[in-house]
Amino acid sequence: MTVQAFxxxxxxxxxxxxxxxxxxxxxxxxxxxxxxLVMGVPLWLVVVTAGKSQGEALSPDLSLPSRWQLWDNLAQxxxxxxxxxxxxxxxxxxxxxxxxxLTLGSMASWVLAxxxxxxxxxxxxxxxxxxxxxxAVVTIVLLLRQLGLAGxxxxxxxxxxxxYMSTVIFFVTGFVRTVPLSLEEAARMDGAGPxxxxxxxxxxxxxxxxxxxxxxxxxxVWNDVFYAFFVVGGRLDTLPLNLFQVANAGLYxxxxxxxxxxxxxxxxxxxxxxxxxxxxxxxxxxxxxxK
Amino acid sequence: xxxGQETLTLPVARRRTPAAAARRQNHPMWFLIPAFxxxxxxxxxxxxxxxxxxxTDWSSFKSDIRPVGFDNxxxxxxxxxxxxxxxxxxxxxxxxxxxxxxxxxxxxxxxxKDTWLNRAARLIFVIPVLMSALAVGYVFQALLKPDGSLNDxxxxxxxxxxxxxWLGSTTWTLVLAAVIHAWKWMGLSMLIxxxxxxxxxxxxxxxxxxxxxxxxxxxxxVRFPLLAPAVTFNVATSLLGSMNGxxxxxxxxxxxxxxxxxxxxxxxxxxxxxxxFAQATTMSLVLFLMVALLAFPVIRILRKREEIx
Numbered sequence: 309m310t311v312q313a314f315x316x317x318x319x320x321x322x323x324x325x326x327x328x329x330x331x332x333x334x335x336x337x338x339x340x341x342x343x344x345l346v347m348g349v350p351l352w353l354v355v356v357t358a359g360k361s362q363g364e365a366l367s368p369d370l371s372l373p374s375r376w377q378l379w380d381n382l383a384q385x386x387x388x389x390x391x392x393x394x395x396x397x398x399x400x401x402x403x404x405x406x407x408x409x410l411t412l413g414s415m416a417s418w419v420l421a422x423x424x425x426x427x428x429x430x431x432x433x434x435x436x437x438x439x440x441x442x443x444a445v446v447t448i449v450l451l452l453r454q455l456g457l458a459g460x461x462x463x464x465x466x467x468x469x470x471x472y473m474s475t476v477i478f479f480v481t482g483f484v485r486t487v488p489l490s491l492e493e494a495a496r497m498d499g500a501g502p503x504x505x506x507x508x509x510x511x512x513x514x515x516x517x518x519x520x521x522x523x524x525x526x527x528x529v530w531n532d533v534f535y536a537f538f539v540v541g542g543r544l545d546t547l548p549l550n551l552f553q554v555a556n557a558g559l560y561x562x563x564x565x566x567x568x569x570x571x572x573x574x575x576x577x578x579x580x581x582x583x584x585x586x587x588x589x590x591x592x593x594x595x596x597x598x599k
Numbered sequence: 600x601x602x603g604q605e606t607l608t609l610p611v612a613r614r615r616t617p618a619a620a621a622r623r624q625n626h627p628m629w630f631l632i633p634a635f636x637x638x639x640x641x642x643x644x645x646x647x648x649x650x651x652x653x654x655t656d657w658s659s660f661k662s663d664i665r666p667v668g669f670d671n672x673x674x675x676x677x678x679x680x681x682x683x684x685x686x687x688x689x690x691x692x693x694x695x696x697x698x699x700x701x702x703x704x705x706x707x708x709x710x711x712k713d714t715w716l717n718r719a720a721r722l723i724f725v726i727p728v729l730m731s732a733l734a735v736g737y738v739f740q741a742l743l744k745p746d747g748s749l750n751d752x753x754x755x756x757x758x759x760x761x762x763x764x765w766l767g768s769t770t771w772t773l774v775l776a777a778v779i780h781a782w783k784w785m786g787l788s789m790l791i792x793x794x795x796x797x798x799x800x801x802x803x804x805x806x807x808x809x810x811x812x813x814x815x816x817x818x819x820x821v822r823f824p825l826l827a828p829a830v831t832f833n834v835a836t837s838l839l840g841s842m843n844g845x846x847x848x849x850x851x852x853x854x855x856x857x858x859x860x861x862x863x864x865x866x867x868x869x870x871x872x873x874x875x876f877a878q879a880t881t882m883s884l885v886l887f888l889m890v891a892l893l894a895f896p897v898i899r900i901l902r903k904r905e906e907i908x
Binding site: 335339343349353354368369413415418420422435438444447448451467469471506527530531534537548571574578582586 | 625626627637726728733738842850884886887890
């Protein structure tokens with residue numbers, strides 16, 4: 309079922325006369341005030357502080373900077389905070405983990421959704437257990453050392469794939485169940501083997517749910533600092549790890565303007581992606597979760 | 600839609616017995632192997648290790664690892680750390696689940712109509728979801744300082760000098776951290792509640808109206824119960840997700856004041872950083888057991904929901 313949270317052409321019919329009282333007319337004002345207070349204040353704080361000089365930003369407040377130097381601050385963070393390396397590190401980890409978890413996860417989901425034996429029910433339960441159960445962050449470090457993957461991007465990718473495989477399998481299996489089997493049968497009649505059926509019939513149909521899963525997992529992995537600290541901490545830089553370390557190390561102590569400039573730099577890629585594809589993303593997230 | 604699916608699956612069910620062999624070829628089990636290999640190595644195996652290394656003296660100070668029985672547990676229990684971290688984590692998770700769902704639900708109801716203003720507001724409320732939790736923690740740390748912006752705003756509003764140390768209370772800081780966690784994720788809850796509201800057919804509400812229900816009644820006794828799947832999903836993810844929280848609290852308070860916001864993952868992070876690997880593992884095992892205990896009922900609910908839909 310597709311859910312159109314945004315841009316829906318179906319308008320609710322006007323409710324019975326009388327119910328459209330003061331409350332309904334005040335609603336737009338309430339929305340504006342709420343957005344301004346709850347979202348506007350923190351986001352404003354980030355932007356104005358990131359535009360200030362160190363002296364003005366010592367105690368961050370909502371006043372405008374006497375002279376905007378947002379660009380200088382961003383440039384300074386870019387150099388001091390080793391942003392290019394961290395950005396590359398983040399990309400190096402995010403792209404392969406997402407690709408891996410989506411490909412392998414949807415392969416498994418297809419079979420788990422189609423075969424309804426008792427063994428498969430058990431396997432499915434095992435496969436989605438990771439949605440709720442927390443990963444063993446400490447012993448993962450030991451295991452990676454034994455495998456010779458400690459501190460490497462490969463180890464980190466494996467860990468992310470292991471953590472988020474359950475989420476993908478949960479989402480995709482639910483979706484495959486709604487895909488009619490007759491579509492596969494038609495391809496099989498034409499002599500296609502299972503790999504061919506999966507690649508040319510099932511995968512294209514999975515596009516909406518895969519889009520949702522991509523967004524969610526990109527979000528989690530791009531912003532993760534906890535697992536990255538245990539697995540690659542100190543040896544490979546990712547953006548959040550870098551923010552965490554510099555904010556803790558004292559390099560940025562009392563340098564709120566630099567911290568906030570870093571936050572802007574780090575959030576920008578996701579915000580741009582979101583701004584470009586917001587309609588798809590939102591209908592994907594909502595359609596995937598409550599179907 | 601149940602009726603549509605029945606007609607789709609009926610012929611297949613009838614054909615199943617003769618074609619069982621063909622089915623096996625059509626959906627080969629080896630498709631499961633890569634995903635399960637990754638799950639096994641990077642998820643199940645470390646979890647099993649948790650049960651082993653929690654009973655050893657593994658640390659960065661010794662070269663060999665020896666079993667020590669329940670020493671880690673008794674140390675953490677006698678020290679009071681385990682109990683307090685557990686309590687703090689559970690309270691934190693419960694508060695996050697409560698606030699996140701209240702906020703998300705409220706926003707969904709407020710922004711339900713598709714006006715341009717509501718659409719823009721929804722977009723703005725999703726921005727924190729995209730931001731890193733660490734960043735959110737730093738932003739609120741700056742906002743809530745005794746000489747920070749919130750106190751400035753309150754001073755301007757009341758006309759008096761307000762200087763509350765928002766993050767200084769050993770009781771309320773945890774609540775504030777939960778509110779901030781909820782603030783970050785309420786946009787996602789809102790989207791899911793909105794999706795739930797949109798799937799409720801118009802005629803259901805209309806029928807209630809015709810039967811003489813007021814707007815209020817129609818909402819709470821007809822539409823709200825139909826939101827059950829969205830509630831299940833949101834409560835489960837917010838509750839179990841925040842048990843695993845780390846970034847926001849670490850950036851906001853670092854576990855202080857007086858360790859009153861030290862949730863389990865902060866303890867694990869700190870202990871690991873000190874080289875006390877076995878102790879960190881013990882706490883990780885405790886977290887695992889606690890979540891597993893809570894998760895079983897939740898998984899059952901999620902499964903039931905899948906069966907219905």
